[in-house]
Amino acid sequence: xxxxxxxxxxxxxxxxxxxxxxxxxxxxxxxxxxxxxxxxxxxxxxxxxxxxxxxxxxxxxxxxxxxxxxxxxxxxxxxxxxxxxxxxxxxxxxxxxxxxxxxxxxxxxxxxxxxxxxxxxxxxxxxxxxxxxxxxxxxxxxxxxxxxxxxxxxxxxxxxxxxxxxxxxxxxxxxxxxxxxxxxxxxxxxxxxxxxxxxxxxxxxxxxxxxxxxxxxxxxxxxxxxxxxxxxxxxxxxxxxxxxxxxxxxxxxxxxxxxxxxxxxxxxxxxxxxxxxxxxxxxxxxxxxxxxxxxxxxxxxxxxxxxxxxxxxxxxxxxxxxxxxxxxxxxx
Numbered sequence: 001x002x003x004x005x006x007x008x009x010x011x012x013x014x015x016x017x018x019x020x021x022x023x024x025x026x027x028x029x030x031x032x033x034x035x036x037x038x039x040x041x042x043x044x045x046x047x048x049x050x051x052x053x054x055x056x057x058x059x060x061x062x063x064x065x066x067x068x069x070x071x072x073x074x075x076x077x078x079x080x081x082x083x084x085x086x087x088x089x090x091x092x093x094x095x096x097x098x099x100x101x102x103x104x105x106x107x108x109x110x111x112x113x114x115x116x117x118x119x120x121x122x123x124x125x126x127x128x129x130x131x132x133x134x135x136x137x138x139x140x141x142x143x144x145x146x147x148x149x150x151x152x153x154x155x156x157x158x159x160x161x162x163x164x165x166x167x168x169x170x171x172x173x174x175x176x177x178x179x180x181x182x183x184x185x186x187x188x189x190x191x192x193x194x195x196x197x198x199x200x201x202x203x204x205x206x207x208x209x210x211x212x213x214x215x216x217x218x219x220x221x222x223x224x225x226x227x228x229x230x231x232x233x234x235x236x237x238x239x240x241x242x243x244x245x246x247x248x249x250x251x252x253x254x255x256x257x258x259x260x261x262x263x264x265x266x267x268x269x270x271x272x273x274x275x276x277x278x279x280x281x282x283x284x285x286x287x288x289x290x291x292x293x294x295x296x297x298x299x300x301x302x303x304x305x306x307x308x309x310x311x312x313x314x315x316x317x318x319x320x321x322x323x324x325x326x327x328x329x330x331x332x
Contacts, residue, residue: 017084017093018045019164020059021187024070025079025144031070038068040113040188045084047166047183049174051218057113057207058161058188065110066190074195075151079144080162080187091143092135096166096183097222099125099231100134100145104201107157113188114208118161119201119237122147125217126229135164150239152199160189161207165232171221173213182218200242205234 021039024031035041042059055062072078080102084090102122105113124134124145138145145162166183174181211218216230 017090017096018047018183019082019084019092019096019185020045021080021162021189022083022087022143023081024189025081026070026072027077030081034068034070034189037066038070038190040064040066040190042187045185047185049178049181049183051174051182051184051211051213052208054112054114054208056184056186056211058159059186062186062188063112063114069157069190069192071192071194072149074149074153074155074193074197076149077146078149079146080160080189082138082143082145082164082187088142091139092164092166092185093168094136094139095168096164097133097135098165098167098170098182099123099217099229100138100162100164101231101233102145102147103161103163103205103233104150104153104237105159105161106200107159107190111159113159113161116204116206116209118205118207118210119203120205120234121150121201121237121239123231123233123236125231126226128227135166138164149193150197150199150201150237151195152197152240153193153195154197154200154242155194156192156200158191158193160191162187162189165217167220167222170219171223173219175213182220198242199240201237202242203234203237210234 020042021034023034024038031038040058040062042061044060046060048055048059050056057063081087082091084092100123101120103118104121105111105117105119111117124137126133134145163184163186166185168183169180170182172180211232213219215232217232220229
């Protein structure tokens, strides 16, 4: 649950305690001031509040490529360092609490960061067990937001995008009140990844467009009572599956469907065969029974006929004997 002190901090810190990115650290080593060299730096530290603006992707002036790429290996521990006015200052106003989200997209010449190209690789929001936000931890860590480059990420050039979302005015959508709304601080870094990974991210989250006023976490009352927070955006990419994996999954599903269909067909064939066999058996049985019945009936008829034929023969013999007896009696 968060706390009445936040409101006081919001007024005390004013509206100018904003932030932008200064440098990148790789496995604990500072890669030097990256502003305008490998970081597409905005001209000011002001936030983006219009979530339909193209500047939501890589901030103001972030559509223009810079000359260098910072080198990292898949699996490296990386930190993006943020600052307010100068390095190692107050970083960002303590009232600007909210999540920090990191995305990656394959780099292409001329890309401006807009479009359905982004995959989320790290996120940090609100920890109810400590009552700390990601911004709290950023400040206590000297402006550094730590994350790990996915170990399966294929070698190549990428754009990494990290954003801080300040929720201190997010109780109302910016579209409803232009003086309020969540404050987005995005920054894009040109990165070249080395290693033996083979996965290419393909989550295809769109900026702008992926965030709307109805997206959980975009409109949020920081001064109310809460015990959890829904971080905006897609699920975190697993760091292993890519576009080819999606095709494999589809193929597997298709194979499963084919197998199921084959099984079903086999079952149907078996059932049909059983039905035919049963029908044949019934027919055969009926035929046998009919034959037996016919034979029995024929036998019975024959027996009756034989008995009837024998009966007259027996009757004539008896008559002849009676006639003979009468003749003998007459001669006497």
